[in-house]
Amino acid sequence: MAILPPPVGDGTPPDLVPRQEGIRRYDPAGKGEFLDKIENAEDLMELNMGPQHPSTHGVLRLVLGLDGERVRSCRADIGYLHTGFEKSFESHTYQQCIPLTDRMDYLAPPMNNLGFALVVEELMGLEVPARGQYLRVIVVELSRIASHLIWLGTHALDLGATTVFMYCWRERDRILDIMEWISGVRMMTSFIRVGGLMADVPEEFVPMVRAFTTDFQQKVDEYEGLLTSNPIWRQRTIGLGVISAAEALGFGCSGPTLRGSGVPYDLRRARPYSSYDHFDFEVPIGINGDVYDRYLIRVREMRESCRIVEQAIEALPGGPTNSPDRKVTLPPRSEIDTSMESLIHHFKLTTEGFRPPPGAIYHAIESPRGELGFLLVSDGGNRPYRCKVRAPSFSNLSALHKMVQDELVADAVAVVGSIDITLGDVDR
């Protein structure tokens, strides 16, 4: 299709240029756009973005229908990372499912551990001691900060700000050091187990976390100094990828994607779990529902998470971390040497696991991406009969075509970054 060059200074308004068959009129104002919108969907140019594209943050394929540089249609093709976790759950005992959950949202693995542990504990009516709950909160809030740091770094990198990426990686590495110190693993920690934790934390844990939280707020100031009032950053993000609150709810969006549209919904506040009601924190919300608002919310959330960690460290109670119920949690190593009962429990738990009562239950937690829910159906056996994972990235991504409608291709990259998907979470 030929492009008619812009008329040269004869003062003729563009609408009066005679229309020629097969030639599309060009916007003389120099915005590089066509005046006629393509009506027929078949005439759009189809562009595959991904599955191997650095800005899709994994293996996401977007089929974009382009009219010039404008995105007129967008279809997300997912499933490249489908691993069948929900089928695998059905053939593993409950404790064996914990390492599987790590691999779903691989940027915040303790979140998945916590979600799964809480749903099983709720089904069994199990209470975790206060120290266990506080340590869980510290670990998941640190992982929320780590996840938001990755998001901020890669999102800024997508839009051309390379320095932020280096800074974010620096801070995330300190969180991974803490994770390594308490669990032995940097990423897939499996630290939170059904009935409590893998183990109590070593004594270096508290000073390490304190050292992290004391200067973290200044680090966030550094990121904000680079981005928040940066004119390039603001031009690239303000007013882009807008979604209204009603639309976001209909699509099942949650987390910063929903709060960016001004809905103050946070499961830590609305339905507190794991003693979140003991802590003082704010739920930041946006006004416009655009990429910039979602950016501001996540940056504020990092600060709030840091505050929660500080409070939890200050008020960290003593005592045991795991539920005393020997039918669920492993007995301490020292007890096995002296007690026959403990040896039997240890043997039964490691070979067979435990058997929750029959029933169906849904429990959701607030992951960095939104509502991470587990729907668990038990038939009384030692494996889940059915475990459905309500992945926040999946629902958030299903609203993508609304957000990128009529935006530029380069801006689609920013929108995909702003909803912060993890493909392991989308495809499961």
Added chain:
Amino acid sequence: MALRSDPSTLYEMAVCMTCIDWPERELRFEVTYLLRSLVHNDLAWLIVPVVADAEIPSLSSVYPGMEWHERECFDLFGVRFSGHPDLTRILLPDDWEGHPLRKDYVSFGEPVAFTHNIEWALSSQDRPEYLPGATRGAVERP
């Protein structure tokens, strides 16, 4: 529609939908919708038990977020939704056979051949001519 807009319910948020397979029941699939009301801070379960080859009306016109979840349900369980705009596989490749989350779907592993199940485990040309313990040439293979 009433659930979404009625002030006394206001289940605005499409949380998720899924299916639970009970192969021994006549109404085999429990199609389960979860809806959340932010105002009332409440979660609603809509459970629709259906027979194996049933087709149920899609909720995607009321809750656009259910569109992908229903595609996932179709993909993994084979439940069909009438009125769905694009009922295709979402997680698995388009040419995949079967619906993996059904309980009777064989998901992994190869059949291991023992003498008691050799007819089932191996096709006729792969079966050995003589089973262990038989005398070569004397006994016919069962």
